[in-house]
Amino acid sequence: MIRSSKTWQAVAFTAVAGLALSACGTTDTDGGGGSAGGDDCNFKIGVMGALSGANASIVLPSVDGADLALRQWDNDECEVELVKFDTEGDPAKATPVATQIAGDESFIGVIGGAFSGETRATKSIYNDAGVTMVSQSATATDLTQEDQVEVFHRLVPYDDYQGAAIAKYLTDEVGATKVFVVDNSEAYGEPLADRVEETLGDKMVQRDKTEVGQTDFAPTISKMESAQPDAIMYGGYIAEAAPLLKQIRDAGIDAPFVGGDGLYGADFGNAVGEAGEGAVVMCPCAPIEDDSTFAADFEEEFGSAPGAYAAEGYDAMSVFLAALDDGARDRASVEEFVDGYTGEGLSKEVAFDENGDVPQENVSYWAYKNEGGTLVPEVEVAP
Amino acid sequence: MDFDALISGLDRHTLDGITRGSIYALVALGYTMVYGVMKLINFAHSEVFMVGTWAVLGTYTAIGATAGMGVGMVIAATLLALLAAMLASAGTALAVERIAYRPLRKKGAPPLIFLITGIGCSIVLVETFGQVLRVIFGPPFGRVTVNIPSVLETTTLFEIGGLNITNTRLLIIVGAIAMMFALDTFVNKSRLGRGVRAVAQDPDTASLMGVNQERVIMLVFVLGGAMAGVAALLYSIQYDITKFDIGFFIGLKAFTAAVLGGIGNLRGALVGGLFLGIAEVYASIIWSSEWTNVTAFVVLVIILMFRPTGLLGESLGKARA
Numbered sequence: 001m002i003r004s005s006k007t008w009q010a011v012a013f014t015a016v017a018g019l020a021l022s023a024c025g026t027t028d029t030d031g032g033g034g035s036a037g038g039d040d041c042n043f044k045i046g047v048m049g050a051l052s053g054a055n056a057s058i059v060l061p062s063v064d065g066a067d068l069a070l071r072q073w074d075n076d077e078c079e080v081e082l083v084k085f086d087t088e089g090d091p092a093k094a095t096p097v098a099t100q101i102a103g104d105e106s107f108i109g110v111i112g113g114a115f116s117g118e119t120r121a122t123k124s125i126y127n128d129a130g131v132t133m134v135s136q137s138a139t140a141t142d143l144t145q146e147d148q149v150e151v152f153h154r155l156v157p158y159d160d161y162q163g164a165a166i167a168k169y170l171t172d173e174v175g176a177t178k179v180f181v182v183d184n185s186e187a188y189g190e191p192l193a194d195r196v197e198e199t200l201g202d203k204m205v206q207r208d209k210t211e212v213g214q215t216d217f218a219p220t221i222s223k224m225e226s227a228q229p230d231a232i233m234y235g236g237y238i239a240e241a242a243p244l245l246k247q248i249r250d251a252g253i254d255a256p257f258v259g260g261d262g263l264y265g266a267d268f269g270n271a272v273g274e275a276g277e278g279a280v281v282m283c284p285c286a287p288i289e290d291d292s293t294f295a296a297d298f299e300e301e302f303g304s305a306p307g308a309y310a311a312e313g314y315d316a317m318s319v320f321l322a323a324l325d326d327g328a329r330d331r332a333s334v335e336e337f338v339d340g341y342t343g344e345g346l347s348k349e350v351a352f353d354e355n356g357d358v359p360q361e362n363v364s365y366w367a368y369k370n371e372g373g374t375l376v377p378e379v380e381v382a383p
Numbered sequence: 384m385d386f387d388a389l390i391s392g393l394d395r396h397t398l399d400g401i402t403r404g405s406i407y408a409l410v411a412l413g414y415t416m417v418y419g420v421m422k423l424i425n426f427a428h429s430e431v432f433m434v435g436t437w438a439v440l441g442t443y444t445a446i447g448a449t450a451g452m453g454v455g456m457v458i459a460a461t462l463l464a465l466l467a468a469m470l471a472s473a474g475t476a477l478a479v480e481r482i483a484y485r486p487l488r489k490k491g492a493p494p495l496i497f498l499i500t501g502i503g504c505s506i507v508l509v510e511t512f513g514q515v516l517r518v519i520f521g522p523p524f525g526r527v528t529v530n531i532p533s534v535l536e537t538t539t540l541f542e543i544g545g546l547n548i549t550n551t552r553l554l555i556i557v558g559a560i561a562m563m564f565a566l567d568t569f570v571n572k573s574r575l576g577r578g579v580r581a582v583a584q585d586p587d588t589a590s591l592m593g594v595n596q597e598r599v600i601m602l603v604f605v606l607g608g609a610m611a612g613v614a615a616l617l618y619s620i621q622y623d624i625t626k627f628d629i630g631f632f633i634g635l636k637a638f639t640a641a642v643l644g645g646i647g648n649l650r651g652a653l654v655g656g657l658f659l660g661i662a663e664v665y666a667s668i669i670w671s672s673e674w675t676n677v678t679a680f681v682v683l684v685i686i687l688m689f690r691p692t693g694l695l696g697e698s699l700g701k702a703r704a
Binding site for chain 2: 052053054056088185208209210211213214215216217218219220222223226239242243246247250267270271273
């Protein structure tokens with residue numbers, strides 16, 4: 001037994017010194033890799049988003065998609081590493097990630113942010129450092145329509161269109177005339193619900209707002225009970241949609257429930273359980289054919305069918321890899337290449353307009369219905 | 384602003400508020416008892432509640448309880464879950480006391496240090512369920528919302544003036560008030576309760592009179608923890624979910640309720656909890672749920688401006704039977 005505190009101090013000191021030394025070692029190796037710029041094509045591409053937490057299932061497939069694109073890439077000259085950063089979808093956690101990526105010259109681009117809030121919080125950091133962003137799923141309208149930044153591009157249309165598509169589904173497919181619209185008062189859900197409200201016009205009966213992290217929706221439910229809606233639209237993510245939907249069904253309200261792509265994750269069915277049977281999720285993403293090579297390759301690599309935005313993740317990575325194939329070797333030339341990129345992607349025909357948006361005519365919107373815990377493509381909707 | 388909606392459904396909204404507030408009040412008891420005796424805010428108490436909800440889930444899983452069982456099985460499963468949640472929460476509270484507070488008390492640490500170790504314990508517990516157990520056991524642990532089987536399915540028992548009284552709602556309100564009544568009686572009438580009040584009034588004199596201070600402190604942690612366990616079961620019945628950080632908001636609201644009612648005062652916790660729950664639901668109806676927290680805390684500030692010691696403003700020590 002060591003009892004003297006002197007000895008302990010010595011032990012502690014040795015341990016700390018050891019750690020410090022090993023830390024130096026790591027830095028050295030990294031430094032070697034970091035000097036990769038120049039001609040020896042050795043780069044990193046970051047991907048940031050909610051890799052853990054309740055909303056991870058909306059993001060993880062796109063990360064795997066990007067990974068798959070990288071594994072399938074055929075280029076002898078270049079060495080590219082996909083570095084994953086978990087932000088939990090939280091803007092506050094995304095900012096340090098962005099600073100880290102911006103400060104490391106070996107990063108030539110970033111896939112993401114996956115969500116709108118974190119993208120809004122980080123896009124100016126990336127812009128200052130000239131790091132090209134290609135988002136697979138951030139759909140908030142203002143990201144490209146207000147305070148535009150040079151470096152931001154996305155493979156999904158913005159929520160104005162998605163909102164219109166949801167409204168169209170509600171009126172044309174559901175035949176609703178009294179829609180109750182609820183949102184989560186946050187960067188993604190609120191503008192989406194605004195747009196649905198705008199398109200629905202007098203077919204919306206009432207609007208209510210909830211909060212991220214809320215579990216008791218009794219006030220919203222009692223508003224629904226008096227409004228007697230024939231359909232319910234929710235703008236928000238899975239974490240709150242699950243208890244909300246359960247409480248709606250518990251209260252005996254059986255109006256159809258429609259959400260945006262914030263619910264388009266494999267976890268949705270699990271999280272809502274029986275209450276979610278028949279719930280509809282709208283997504284600006286065409287279903288991936290079960291028999292496509294992509295689906296087969298994806299399944300072989302990751303052991304599951306490609307989920308939410310897997311094809312968009314694949315496409316985002318492909319755009320960056322095409323830039324390297326084209327001879328881009330620094331941030332500025334990657335940015336220039338991506339701005340002018342056109343090509344047939346898995347998800348859609350990829351091109352970016354002057355704001356960084358994918359041309360609207362290349363996008364298709366699909367309603368997916370939750371049947372026994374899985375989202376099954378139901379119908380294509382043109383906004 | 385929609386005052387009409389509030390007025391037209393006042394009874395319904397009040398009932399919603401009381402349901403929400405009952406759970407706040409039960410959790411608030413833990414804060415208030417510990418404060419009354421030790422003049423300490425136990426910031427780990429929110430996690431004592433969280434552990435309780437996991438104990439409910441664990442019990443249901445272990446005995447294979449699901450929705451749609453017979454009445455007898457439902458009662459048995461619920462009682463078993465209640466017992467498990469109370470034990471788990473009380474055990475956690477006791478462990479927090481032993482690990483985070485007692486060693487510091489022995490060394491006469493300044494009060495601020497207790498707050499930090501309390502917050503530290505809280506984070507450790509949150510991360511245990513969010514990260515450590517996930518790494519060891521995998522799902523259901525982790526940072527996702529987990530469903531608790533709705534063993535006790537919601538059904539309407541009876542109607543009063545167009546107001547549906549469901550079994551879960553009734554259980555929550557009656558259960559919470561009964562537990563609080565029992566605790567209040569215990570503290571005010573029993574021999575052990577007298578010890579608690581004595582230590583709350585004057586720890587030094589109490590020990591001179593032969594009250595074992597350490598035992599009293601353990602007792603208040605266990606009692607507060609057990610109440611949080613009851614709250615955890617009622618919460619699980621009402622909302623059917625749990626999560627690694629589920630205690631955060633509830634804890635914050637319960638602490639607010641305790642301060643609102645007068646911290647250190649058992650009946651104050653009840654009044655504060657119900658008041659806060661009702662205020663929140665009213666605000667959600669008049670505006671919307673995003674105004675819940677704004678309203679709750681504005682109400683708190685205004686009340687404290689006029690009654691700095693809270694609505695009932697007595698300490699545990701002065702409470703008389």
